Amino acid sequence: MDFRLELVPLPVTDVDRAKAFYVDRLGFGVDVDFSPTDEFRVVQVTPPGSACSVAFGRGVVGTAPGSVQGLHLVVDDIHAARAELAGRGVDVAEVTEMSAPGKPTVSYAAFTDPDGNGWTLQQLAR
Numbered sequence: 001m002d003f004r005l006e007l008v009p010l011p012v013t014d015v016d017r018a019k020a021f022y023v024d025r026l027g028f029g030v031d032v033d034f035s036p037t038d039e040f041r042v043v044q045v046t047p048p049g050s051a052c053s054v055a056f057g058r059g060v061v062g063t064a065p066g067s068v069q070g071l072h073l074v075v076d077d078i079h080a081a082r083a084e085l086a087g088r089g090v091d092v093a094e095v096t097e098m099s100a101p102g103k104p105t106v107s108y109a110a111f112t113d114p115d116g117n118g119w120t121l122q123q124l125a126r
Contacts, residue, residue, distance in 0.1 A: 009054070011068065107123040
């Protein structure tokens with residue numbers, strides 16, 4: 001039995017602003033933008049190369065905007081990924097490295113969406 005995580009809901013205050021950030025700034029592809037009523041709208045976007053998407057909208061999730069933290073985008077070249085996002089206007093932190101004796105180094109660079117939902121670029125030593 002496979003258990004695949006393929007969708008993470010994100011709470012946001014402004015759906016159009018969030019969509020512009022995820023599509024124009026982060027380069028995510030739009031899978032769905034559906035609004036059958038004024039009270040409900042779901043936008044689903046997927047990072048390039050990912051099997052997992054994020055969804056946000058009106059009536060999608062009841063948690064507070066900005067309350068989701070620790071989402072990781074795993075990349076092969078964190079410096080190139082950080083430079084790409086910074087070039088698109090994302091306020092992404094400098095790369096930091098974590099290591100422990102006998103363990104490979106893992107690199108991180110954090111950023112948030114316009115509502116404060118927290119993301120981290122991560123490069124694993126392979």
